[in-house]
Amino acid sequence: MSSDRAGGVQSIERAFDLLERMADAGGEIGLSELSAGSGLPLPTIHRLVRTLVDCGYVRQQPNRRYALGPRLIRLGEGASRLLGTWARPYLAELVEATGETANMALLDGDEVVYVAQAPSRHSMRMFTEVGRRVLPHSAGVGKALLAQLPPTEVRSLLARTGMPAATVKTITDPDAFLTELDRIRTLGYAIDDNEQEVGVRCLAVTVPDSPTAAAISVSGPAGRLTDTATEKIVPVLQDTARRLSAALTAQGT
Structure with a gap:
C-alpha cells in the first residue's frame, strides 16, 4: 500500500x-x-x-x-447506522417516484437487518421497521444479497438457518431456492411475493460496490405492486442503487 x-x-x-x-x-x-x-x-x-x-x-x-x-463489532454497528443515514435521501426519492415504502438492509451474519426506511404515504403499507432482523431466504432484500454469494456459501447458510416458512409461499427447499437465485441473477432484481408477509410484495436490488453487502427495496401491498407496476419500478430501483453506490464511493475517497 x-x-x-x-x-x-x-x-x-x-x-x-x-x-x-x-x-x-x-x-x-x-x-x-x-x-x-x-x-x-x-x-x-x-x-x-x-x-x-x-x-x-x-x-x-x-x-x-x-x-x-470484538472491538470491531462496535465500529461495524456504527458504520451500519451511518450507511443507513447516507441512504435515507435516496430512499425518500424512491418513495416519491413509486409511492411505496423503501428500505435498505444489510446481511449481518446469517440474518438480514433493516438499517434505513422511508415510509409510503399510503395508509396501507409494509410495516417493517429499522432494526428488524429476518432470515434472508424469505425476504426480497435477503434473496438479492444471497444471489451475490457462491452456491456453496448459500447452502451452508441455509443449513444453519433451517429455512423456516414465514408464509405458505416461502421457499423452503434449498435446491428450489438456488434455482430462484439463478433467476434473480438473470433478471437483475429479486421478488418477494407474499413470502415474508401475506399480502405484501417486495422488489429488491443490491447496491453495487457497497462497502458492506447492502440491498434496497420497494415494498407494498400485492394489489398495488402488480407485474405492470414492477416493470416501471425496477428500472427506478436499479438507477437509485447505482446513484447510491456512486455516493458511497465518493464518501470513501
Whole structure:
C-alpha cells in the first residue's frame, strides 16, 4: 500500500490493510499468509498485529492464528447506522417516484437487518421497521444479497438457518431456492411475493460496490405492486442503487 498520499500515516494504512486481508480470508489468518499477501516483512507484520491485539481489534486464536477482534463489532454497528443515514435521501426519492415504502438492509451474519426506511404515504403499507432482523431466504432484500454469494456459501447458510416458512409461499427447499437465485441473477432484481408477509410484495436490488453487502427495496401491498407496476419500478430501483453506490464511493475517497 502506498504511503505517498499527502498527510498519510504509513503504519495506519498498513494496519487497516491487514484488517481487510483478515476479513477477506474469512476472519482468520496466519502471520506468514499476511506477510506473503501484503509484501511486508514478518517482523513488521508481527509488530502491527500485536498492536491491533493490544487494542482489541485483533485476537490470537489457540492455534496461534489471528482473527478479527470484538472491538470491531462496535465500529461495524456504527458504520451500519451511518450507511443507513447516507441512504435515507435516496430512499425518500424512491418513495416519491413509486409511492411505496423503501428500505435498505444489510446481511449481518446469517440474518438480514433493516438499517434505513422511508415510509409510503399510503395508509396501507409494509410495516417493517429499522432494526428488524429476518432470515434472508424469505425476504426480497435477503434473496438479492444471497444471489451475490457462491452456491456453496448459500447452502451452508441455509443449513444453519433451517429455512423456516414465514408464509405458505416461502421457499423452503434449498435446491428450489438456488434455482430462484439463478433467476434473480438473470433478471437483475429479486421478488418477494407474499413470502415474508401475506399480502405484501417486495422488489429488491443490491447496491453495487457497497462497502458492506447492502440491498434496497420497494415494498407494498400485492394489489398495488402488480407485474405492470414492477416493470416501471425496477428500472427506478436499479438507477437509485447505482446513484447510491456512486455516493458511497465518493464518501470513501
